[in-house]
Amino acid sequence: MNDTWQWLEDSALEIAPRLLNCRLVRTIDGHQLSGRIVEVEAYDQTDAASHSYKGRTPRTDVMFGPAGHLYVYFTYGMHYCCNVVVGRPGEGAAVLIRALEPLTGLPQMQVNRHGRPESELTNGPAKVCQALAIDRSMNGHELTQAPLLLEQQPALPPSAIVQTTRIGISREQDKPWRFYVRGNAFISKP
DNA sequence: TGCCTGATGTTCT
DNA sequence: GAACATCAGGCAC
Numbered sequence: 001m002n003d004t005w006q007w008l009e010d011s012a013l014e015i016a017p018r019l020l021n022c023r024l025v026r027t028i029d030g031h032q033l034s035g036r037i038v039e040v041e042a043y044d045q046t047d048a049a050s051h052s053y054k055g056r057t058p059r060t061d062v063m064f065g066p067a068g069h070l071y072v073y074f075t076y077g078m079h080y081c082c083n084v085v086v087g088r089p090g091e092g093a094a095v096l097i098r099a100l101e102p103l104t105g106l107p108q109m110q111v112n113r114h115g116r117p118e119s120e121l122t123n124g125p126a127k128v129c130q131a132l133a134i135d136r137s138m139n140g141h142e143l144t145q146a147p148l149l150l151e152q153q154p155a156l157p158p159s160a161i162v163q164t165t166r167i168g169i170s171r172e173q174d175k176p177w178r179f180y181v182r183g184n185a186f187i188s189k190p
Numbered sequence: 191t192g193c194c195t196g197a198t199g200t201t202c203t
Numbered sequence: 204g205a206a207c208a209t210c211a212g213g214c215a216c
Binding site: 051130 | 206207208209210
């Protein structure tokens with residue numbers, strides 16, 4: 001064990017805003033695709049909207065593992081969404097990556113996204129996965145390893161972060177567990 | 191511009 | 204058999 005992910009070993013609610021401004025770097029076929037995280041949502045086991053709410057299952061196994069791993073799930077029959085596992089092993093907490101601001105590899109992302117305009121490459125959780133070619137084969141991937149890395153960046157000041165209720169869920173809709181970078185053009189639609 | 195709906199697979203009840 | 208942390212295209216206004 002190492003202390004690489006010590007900064008992720010706190011509650012999802014604490015970690016979610018700290019993931020804003022961090023970078024996600026994906027390597028595909030020698031291309032480097034990267035983006036800055038600009039929108040996230042927190043989920044944990046006490047939360048009825050979370051996959052971990054009903055306990056550990058084969059599907060949610062990764063969520064109950066150590067922090068710093070990727071939890072990828074398939075939804076609505078056609079989309080993948082990716083989460084960063086946080087907290088201590090057994091907590092079942094994760095932070096959903098909802099949107100990125102593309103930094104490098106935009107042409108490759110555009111290919112993955114079927115020629116969508118730059119502003120619509122990564123402004124939604126399923127779009128992020130599509131642009132970075134993340135699928136279920138990367139479930140459980142540790143984010144210190146190629147081909148997908150999470151790079152910590154300085155935390156944003158609270159004044160740069162907006163906290164609101166979450167999007168696209170049917171339970172616990174009143175929990176203000178969504179965080180995004182104030183004024184950023186790449187967050188998903190309200 | 192904004193609402194509505196179809197597509198589609200995995201998971202759990 | 205229904206729910207689902209979604210997206211994109213079509214249609215009405």
